[in-house]
Amino acid sequence: MQVSVIVLAAGQGTRMNSDLPKVLHQMAAAPLLHHALTTARNLDPARIVTVTGHGGEAVAAAATAFDETVETVLQDPQLGTAHAVAQAAPFLAHAEGEAIVLYADTPLIREETLRAMLAARGQHAVVVLGFHARDPGRYGRLITEGSNLLAIREFKDASLDERAITLCNSGVICAEAKTLFSLIADVKAANAVQEYYLTDIVELARARGLSAGVVLCDEAETLGVNTRAQLAEAEAAFQSRARAEALDNGVTLTAPDTVFFALDTHVGRDAVIGPNVIFGPGVTIESGAEIKGFCHLEGCHISRGATVGPFARLRPGAELAEDVHVGNFVEIKNAILEEGVKVGHLTYIGDADIGEFTNIGAGTVTCNYDGVMKHRTRIGKRAFIGSDTMLVAPVTVGDGALTASGSVITEDVPPNAVAIGRARQVTKPGLAARMFDKLKAIKASKAKGQ
Numbered sequence: 342m343q344v345s346v347i348v349l350a351a352g353q354g355t356r357m358n359s360d361l362p363k364v365l366h367q368m369a370a371a372p373l374l375h376h377a378l379t380t381a382r383n384l385d386p387a388r389i390v391t392v393t394g395h396g397g398e399a400v401a402a403a404a405t406a407f408d409e410t411v412e413t414v415l416q417d418p419q420l421g422t423a424h425a426v427a428q429a430a431p432f433l434a435h436a437e438g439e440a441i442v443l444y445a446d447t448p449l450i451r452e453e454t455l456r457a458m459l460a461a462r463g464q465h466a467v468v469v470l471g472f473h474a475r476d477p478g479r480y481g482r483l484i485t486e487g488s489n490l491l492a493i494r495e496f497k498d499a500s501l502d503e504r505a506i507t508l509c510n511s512g513v514i515c516a517e518a519k520t521l522f523s524l525i526a527d528v529k530a531a532n533a534v535q536e537y538y539l540t541d542i543v544e545l546a547r548a549r550g551l552s553a554g555v556v557l558c559d560e561a562e563t564l565g566v567n568t569r570a571q572l573a574e575a576e577a578a579f580q581s582r583a584r585a586e587a588l589d590n591g592v593t594l595t596a597p598d599t600v601f602f603a604l605d606t607h608v609g610r611d612a613v614i615g616p617n618v619i620f621g622p623g624v625t626i627e628s629g630a631e632i633k634g635f636c637h638l639e640g641c642h643i644s645r646g647a648t649v650g651p652f653a654r655l656r657p658g659a660e661l662a663e664d665v666h667v668g669n670f671v672e673i674k675n676a677i678l679e680e681g682v683k684v685g686h687l688t689y690i691g692d693a694d695i696g697e698f699t700n701i702g703a704g705t706v707t708c709n710y711d712g713v714m715k716h717r718t719r720i721g722k723r724a725f726i727g728s729d730t731m732l733v734a735p736v737t738v739g740d741g742a743l744t745a746s747g748s749v750i751t752e753d754v755p756p757n758a759v760a761i762g763r764a765r766q767v768t769k770p771g772l773a774a775r776m777f778d779k780l781k782a783i784k785a786s787k788a789k790g791q
Contacts, residue, residue, distance in 0.1 A: 592613075
């Protein structure tokens with residue numbers, strides 16, 4: 342079945358009280374827009390069209406950053422949801438199969454729900470996603486008769502009897518692409534706010550003898566984000582769902598409520614995630630790895646059998662091979678650590694390649710930035726980097742080499758060599774006592790002068 346997806350992302354979101362377009366506010370370390378696009382992409386659609394409006398350039402850039410095949414179109418002026426969908430018509434004029442309309446500010450819609458809507462298209466020309474609301478409030482109401490949907494009534498235009506209905510409209514609609522745009526062409530702005538409502542296509546379809554139906558989902562799935570409070574509520578719902586899925590997939594979470602996932606986090610079965618772990622975007626944890634408590638990970642890949650933390654930070658470009666150990670208060674950035682490397686504690690490794698089974702002592706720093714350029718450090722296999730070594734890049738330490746503790750390494754170290762880069766210690770007996778006596782006398786003199 343061929344599917345096209347239209348994502349509406351034109352809203353200003355004035356209640357967010359923000360200069361940032363609403364759909365670019367982040368949930369699970371990704372813009373709201375990316376959540377809708379992820380769900381859309383999971384359907385393997387022929388085309389995705391994002392309709393932008395407020396902050397159109399920024400929203401379009403975010404859409405293409407997610408996937409360069411996503412097409413964008415600006416809705417200007419903004420005259421309602423039907424008008425917004427109509428902007429996608431030139432892109433999908435020759436589209437075959439189904440079209441689904443999603444909303445960038447409704448980030449929790451499941452792929453399974455959309456597939457249920459596609460399946461329901463066998464019985465109805467137009468399928469609407471609905472839910473039973475605990476407090477219907479100002480939602481549009483779904484007016485039904487048996488299994489048929491008769492109309493969608495916006496709250497502003499609903500009668501008192503219609504407002505008593507608890508079956509509400511999510512806004513998500515599925516129909517054959519050609520039918521959808523044909524119906525939209527007949528929508529009129531005959532309502533309280535003089536806008537073109539997408540919801541009107543239900544009655545227009547029935548006037549043509551076409552049937553409309555409803556697929557139901559849980560109310561939580563349809564949460565729309567219009568305020569900061571709703572953004573926080575959506576974040577909590579996403580995290581709850583992500584934690585449950587991780588547990589179901591065989592991941593151990595020792596304190597689930599304290600772990601925060603990103604939209605694209607991938608964790609393999611039998612991985613163990615400790616308390617207070619935060620995943621930024623772009624993290625993959627292979628099966629059997631362990632992330633101990635209070636770690637922050639972003640843009641990194643951790644292989645089977647590796648252990649990280651506690652209190653470690655992995656930044657973009659960190660690649661940990663099998664059985665690597667990264668300990669407490671270690672930061673890794675844009676570095677490749679081969680199998681069995683150990684970086685126990687209190688160390689910064691940036692822009693580096695470290696060979697297998699090398700041991701990095703405490704307090705080691707790769708001095709990779711000269712204020713203008715980044716430079717790379719290369720350490721061979723089975724090397725030993727002594728504690729408090731400063732590796733001033735670009736520099737190479739060969740296989741099996743050793744650096745003495747407290748060294749500043751500015752030149753390449755050949756394989757199997759020992760490098761000592763520190764000043765010779767000088768000891769002056771009794772000098773400390775004489776210096777302290779002198780300093781105390783100066784301090785006392787100053788106190789008297791005051």
